[in-house]
Amino acid sequence: MKRHLLALSLGIFASFPAIGSADQPGLEVEQAWSRASMGNDRPGVAYMVVRNTGSETRTLIGAKTDIAMMPQIHRTTTGASGVSQMAPAGDIEIQPGAEIALAPGGLHIMLMKLTQPLIEGESYGLTLLFKNGHDFEVSVPILSPTARNANP
Amino acid sequence: MKLKYITRILWAAVAISGIGLLALTIMKPYLFPDKVIFQSAITADFELTDQNGQILRDEDFADQWMLVFFGYTNCPDVCPTTIAEMAAVMDGLGDKQSMVQPIMITIDPERDTPGVLAEYLGFFSPGFVGLTGSPEQIAATSKTFQIFYAKETEPDAPDGYGMAHTSHIYLFGPDGKYIRFYRYGTTAEAILKDLSNRI
Numbered sequence: 019m020k021r022h023l024l025a026l027s028l029g030i031f032a033s034f035p036a037i038g039s040a041d042q043p044g045l046e047v048e049q050a051w052s053r054a055s056m057g058n059d060r061p062g063v064a065y066m067v068v069r070n071t072g073s074e075t076r077t078l079i080g081a082k083t084d085i086a087m088m089p090q091i092h093r094t095t096t097g098a099s100g101v102s103q104m105a106p107a108g109d110i111e112i113q114p115g116a117e118i119a120l121a122p123g124g125l126h127i128m129l130m131k132l133t134q135p136l137i138e139g140e141s142y143g144l145t146l147l148f149k150n151g152h153d154f155e156v157s158v159p160i161l162s163p164t165a166r167n168a169n170p
Numbered sequence: 171m172k173l174k175y176i177t178r179i180l181w182a183a184v185a186i187s188g189i190g191l192l193a194l195t196i197m198k199p200y201l202f203p204d205k206v207i208f209q210s211a212i213t214a215d216f217e218l219t220d221q222n223g224q225i226l227r228d229e230d231f232a233d234q235w236m237l238v239f240f241g242y243t244n245c246p247d248v249c250p251t252t253i254a255e256m257a258a259v260m261d262g263l264g265d266k267q268s269m270v271q272p273i274m275i276t277i278d279p280e281r282d283t284p285g286v287l288a289e290y291l292g293f294f295s296p297g298f299v300g301l302t303g304s305p306e307q308i309a310a311t312s313k314t315f316q317i318f319y320a321k322e323t324e325p326d327a328p329d330g331y332g333m334a335h336t337s338h339i340y341l342f343g344p345d346g347k348y349i350r351f352y353r354y355g356t357t358a359e360a361i362l363k364d365l366s367n368r369i
Contacts, residue, residue, distance in 0.1 A: 062246065164253060
């Protein structure tokens with residue numbers, strides 16, 4: 019009886035990784051961070067690195083979160099003459115083995131219509147939306163208003 | 171006959187120098203990113219209102235180095251990032267901090283009133299001077315600094331617009347003279363290294 023119980027528990031535990039990967043295959047998200055916001059009248063921002071560790075191309079099409087009503091992936095571009103502007107980034111393909119970096123001055127998630135202020139020291143949940151419907155949840159820590167990168 | 175040849179040679183010379191000038195103007199940001207070649211000199215010539223409602227002129231910063239950037243408070247990425255880098259520069263200056271004045275000039279004066287700037291800079295970067303004014307004053311200031319700015323439609327952004335704008339950080343010496351700009355993305359460490367050598 020004991021041996022059967024042991025085998026059963028081992029079998030259940032061994033299947034955990036498989037269950038995890040069946041829901042959200044082949045993606046890693048690292049170095050997610052946001053700056054604290056001044057109130058919630060102005061858009062917040064989120065940055066992160068998204069890595070495709072699977073064998074199929076993943077297409078990032080957007081994000082959703084409780085903390086903002088209109089999160090949208092934008093891209094800042096700065097021209098040779100020094101003018102910076104932003105535009106919606108559209109769909110972003112991530113090839114197998116590749117990664118994209120959402121970082122200051124480039125791709126970023128513009129958290130428009132914040133539902134509450136982003137408070138330093140807290141974190142919030144954000145879901146990355148993918149074309150194939152396999153969305154990915156990220157917990158984003160909120161750093162200081164003048165944080166420069168993911169490492170406080 | 172001879173005159174015809176001379177005329178043709180002269181026109182060819184005009185064409186060549188015209189092409190050369192065009193090429194140099196196009197390539198200038200790549201060849202000489204920090205130098206101003208064909209424009210009239212950039213000057214810090216302003217009379218604007220600070221976040222406390224006081225009128226400030228460039229003369230009021232005599233004997234101080236000025237680090238000036240243009241932005242707006244509804245900017246989610248570029249401007250907070252610029253402030254963060256400039257704050258890191260100021261920290262790095264240590265006891266030389268008092269020699270340098272960081273200044274934010276808004277290019278969105280309709281929304282960024284003195285009170286708004288006071289709250290914003292108080293939250294992000296106390297010690298920064300924020301300058302605003304009427305749209306005409308900001309337009310005039312942008313000409314002396316030779317910076318570009320324009321509204322961009324963004325339906326989901328506050329008030330439905332954002333701003334495209336020059337994102338350099340400009341350095342002026344204690345004599346008020348323009349020295350150079352730091353392109354957006356230049357790290358605080360690189361700016362500090364350059365600035366420390368000059369102060």
